[in-house]
Amino acid sequence: MSTVTYELKGRVCVLTLNRPEARNAINRQLRADLRAALERFDDDPSARVGILTGAGKSFSAGRDLKERASDNAAGIVARPDDSMSANSLHSWRQPRKPLIAAINGHCLAGGFSIAQMCDLRIAAEDASLGITEPRMGLLAPFASLLPKLIPTATVMELVLTGQPMTARRAYEIGFVNRVVPNESLLSEAIALGERIADNAPLSVEYSKELVYRSLELDDGGLLRLTHHMYARLLESEDAKEGPRAFVEKRPPEWKGR
Structure with a gap:
């Protein structure tokens, strides 16, 4: 059990x-x-x-x-x-x-x-x-x-x-x-x-990782990581779905990818 x-x-x-x-x-x-x-x-x-x-x-x-x-x-x-x-x-x-x-x-x-x-x-x-x-x-x-x-x-x-x-x-x-x-x-x-x-799964996942990594990185390392994660997130389907759903006045349909 x-x-x-x-x-x-x-x-x-x-x-x-x-x-x-x-x-x-x-x-x-x-x-x-x-x-x-x-x-x-x-x-x-x-x-x-x-x-x-x-x-x-x-x-x-x-x-x-x-x-x-x-x-x-x-x-x-x-x-x-x-x-x-x-x-x-x-x-x-x-x-x-x-x-x-x-x-x-x-x-x-x-x-x-x-x-x-x-x-x-x-x-x-x-x-x-x-x-x-x-x-x-x-x-x-x-x-x-x-x-x-x-x-x-x-x-x-x-x-x-x-x-x-x-x-x-x-x-x-x-x-x-x-x-x-x-x-x-x-x-x-x-x-x-x-x-x-309710929020985009990847945005939540990346935000959690970024907050914890900020506790161990210096300013330069944190800036590089932030730019890298931001660029990766912009390539996701969800990053396109969010603005599209806003324009179409409907709830977003998150895919987590």
């Missing part, structure tokens, strides 16, 4: 971490199932946008510490890529399509990393988000990328105290895009996904 469910709702694909009895703690099976689900989503022509959420009352409480303790007792040495870390997540094939985290309940440690991996984040009012690894004698490798997303002093507070923050605080620091009532979390995420899906 998969620990990640896959459901299409129109043009939006909902991926649900499905170990509610363990607060969606991340064990080997969930890591493997999530990787497979993300690859399936990226290859699915019916899915334009993905949503990651958790079954039950938690998004994810992080690494399955029972599995870790069992491994320790058996002398199995943990490796950095065993966790939902920046290194392990970024070694996967990252989706070209947008991902939205719909954060319910606890979003801690490796669960925080999964939310961080997404492009947009919507949190329920009762959500709590934190990097709790220091409380367990562990390190959060994904936190090395956080200063690119939120202020360094806030990163320090998260990684040094190990204390979770509220959804409202996560919104105030810019980690979360919006906070919504618990009961409307998924519907709000789907509505946001549909608004993204």
Whole structure:
């Protein structure tokens, strides 16, 4: 039985971490199932946008510490890529399509990393988000990328105290895009996904890539990449369809090519 469910709702694909009895703690099976689900989503022509959420009352409480303790007792040495870390997540094939985290309940440690991996984040009012690894004698490798997303002093507070923050605080620091009532979390995420899906798929894909590449390139490299991507996009069918649909006063019919 998969620990990640896959459901299409129109043009939006909902991926649900499905170990509610363990607060969606991340064990080997969930890591493997999530990787497979993300690859399936990226290859699915019916899915334009993905949503990651958790079954039950938690998004994810992080690494399955029972599995870790069992491994320790058996002398199995943990490796950095065993966790939902920046290194392990970024070694996967990252989706070209947008991902939205719909954060319910606890979003801690490796669960925080999964939310961080997404492009947009919507949190329920009762959500709590934190990097709790220091409380367990562990390190959060994904936190090395956080200063690119939120202020360094806030990163320090998260990684040094190990204390979770509220959804409202996560919104105030810019980690979360919006906070919504618990009961409307998924519907709000789907509505946001549909608004993204209305746009040209290639434009969305290229825009996502350009924003992330801008974090690692110098000004000259970014300018060259922007010119290259802009020229490629202008050659697409969709770049011609958009202006044509505007002149003809009709909705565009995007082909994604």
